[in-house]
Amino acid sequence: MGVTIDQQAFRAYLEEQPVISSHCHHLKADEHQGMGLSGLLRQSYVNWCHVPVPEGDDPKAIENWLRAVGTRGYFVWLEKALMDIYGISERISASSWESFDRAIRLAHQDPDWHLKLLRDKCRYEAVFMDAYWAPGDDHGHPELFKPVYRVNSLFYGYNQSAMDHNGNNFQRLEGTHIADIDEYLQTMERVLREKKRAGCVAFKCALAYDRGLDFGPGNRAQAQKAMGQHPEAADIRAFQNLVMDKICQVAEEINIPMQMHTGLGLMNQSRAMVLQPLIARYPQVTFLMMHGGYPWTSDIPGLCHVYANVWVDLCWLPLISTSAAVRFLDELIDVCNADRIIWGCDNWTGEESYAARLAFLEVLTRVLTGRVETGLMRADDARRFGRMVLHDNARALLNR
Ligand SMILES: [Zn+2]
Numbered sequence: 001m002g003v004t005i006d007q008q009a010f011r012a013y014l015e016e017q018p019v020i021s022s023h024c025h026h027l028k029a030d031e032h033q034g035m036g037l038s039g040l041l042r043q044s045y046v047n048w049c050h051v052p053v054p055e056g057d058d059p060k061a062i063e064n065w066l067r068a069v070g071t072r073g074y075f076v077w078l079e080k081a082l083m084d085i086y087g088i089s090e091r092i093s094a095s096s097w098e099s100f101d102r103a104i105r106l107a108h109q110d111p112d113w114h115l116k117l118l119r120d121k122c123r124y125e126a127v128f129m130d131a132y133w134a135p136g137d138d139h140g141h142p143e144l145f146k147p148v149y150r151v152n153s154l155f156y157g158y159n160q161s162a163m164d165h166n167g168n169n170f171q172r173l174e175g176t177h178i179a180d181i182d183e184y185l186q187t188m189e190r191v192l193r194e195k196k197r198a199g200c201v202a203f204k205c206a207l208a209y210d211r212g213l214d215f216g217p218g219n220r221a222q223a224q225k226a227m228g229q230h231p232e233a234a235d236i237r238a239f240q241n242l243v244m245d246k247i248c249q250v251a252e253e254i255n256i257p258m259q260m261h262t263g264l265g266l267m268n269q270s271r272a273m274v275l276q277p278l279i280a281r282y283p284q285v286t287f288l289m290m291h292g293g294y295p296w297t298s299d300i301p302g303l304c305h306v307y308a309n310v311w312v313d314l315c316w317l318p319l320i321s322t323s324a325a326v327r328f329l330d331e332l333i334d335v336c337n338a339d340r341i342i343w344g345c346d347n348w349t350g351e352e353s354y355a356a357r358l359a360f361l362e363v364l365t366r367v368l369t370g371r372v373e374t375g376l377m378r379a380d381d382a383r384r385f386g387r388m389v390l391h392d393n394a395r396a397l398l399n400r
Contacts, residue, residue: 002375005382011365014386020394021127023148023259023290023315023344024353028139032114032349037092037101040082043348045074045319057101059094066093073322073359081355085121104351117350118144122357125391126398128344130204130259132166135173136195146398148202148259149195151247152210154188155240158226165209181224181239185246192250201398202288203251204259211240212269213262215278218242248282255400257286259313262293262300264320272299279307286397288342292317292328301328304336312336314389315344318359325363333371338385342394364389 027043035043041053049069054061069075070092079092086103090096107113118124129145131137138147156162157170160177171178174191178184192203207213222238225231231239251258262272272293279287290313293299303310312332318325332341345356364386371377377385 002371002373003379005369005372005379007365007369010369010382011361013383014361014364014390017123017387017390018125019123019357019390020342020398021122021124021315021344021353022288022313022342022394022397023130023346024127025130025132025346025348026114026118026127026139026145026350026353027348029111029114032108033111034105035108035349036105037097040104040349040351041078044078044352045347046072046078049074057094057097062094062097073319077319077322077355077359078352080358081351084358085117085351085354114350115141115144117354121350122345122354124353126394128201128259128394130206132168132206135168136198136200138199142199146201147199148204149192149200150204150206151192152206154243154247155207155210157184157188158231158236158239165206179227181220181227181242184227185242188243188246189250192247193254196254196256200256202257202259203247204261205247206261206265208261208263208265208270211266213260213271213274214269215244215275216241217281218245244278245281248278248285252282252284257288257311257397257400259288259290261290263291263296264294271296272303276303279303279310283307283309285309286311288313288397290315290344291320291346292325294320294324294328297324297328298331301332301335304332304340311340311342311393313342313344314360314363315342316346316356318363319346319356322359322363325359326366329363329367330370333367333377333385338388339393339396341389342397343389 038053038055047053049072051065051068054065082100088099126146127144129138129147130150132150135150136147138145152164153168153170153173156164160171163169218241219238222235223242226235226239272289286309288311289300294317300312343360345353347353347356368382372379372382
């Protein structure tokens, strides 16, 4: 049987821990300048709810918007974060809109406010930075931001005009004019190795927004056809398979992990299980499976059980659905070793990063204290697990 555990004391212990966030898209310094409430909401997942954020302070527009999105996980956690950060006891409403807006604008008059939120309020010791607008960038703060190199553009460099969902094409980014597949693969390898030398700590694959995650073995002759005039879809597929193989080979040789976006995205071949053949072909490559693979949340625990090279990155999931994150983590603890689980905030602003942190601490507290009370975990193991997931496991990745 378990023992009762003081939830508040456990939560307070978690809040004190240093954190390494495994994933974010934190905006450049100048983009935080002059930000008010509407601007902040537009740079958050609340803006992914298919209803535009109100531009002005028209009470009717605000009330209608709140009726639609005010109960969504994204909004609920961001509202809690803003109330906490700016010391406002009222909830966001048409009548309090102005107070939130003023407090946010005032704070951001300090050009370092966005960094203070990350360092002091969130206690981040380091943050993995996925700057998809400038792959591999660290915002000039290498002591805080550890860049990852987003590889999507490499899959769209078979000519000069193709592009990934961020508008990137590897050849255009690198200023090359290559029409030979071997030369292309060599150039890719050189750039990937350079990115590691320049400080990148992971390669990030966000292809679930571009295409399915089904990667078969490459075919060189067919891949070459993709680089010619009027390639067929199957040729492009073969090219992309070859590119993925090359990235995994380099990742293995230089011992850099692969961050894999799974779940939401195109919702077509984007579930984590689709990556099984790739994971099996590259047992020496660490695959950091992101976002719980939501909504297919049993895929990742299953893959963890079978493959030692599968790690779990809980980023984004507590904001998408706190209840799914609770179920996912509870199941995961049974089947995945404790030293292969990490978390990241996955946001553009310090405010929403703090919201993501609040959501995750809630998930950790509920799951871990629940397991102590039902006798599945001892209290000191629960504390150690919390510290490992918030900090130590990501530190081990950075120290590779
Ligand atoms: Zn992200």
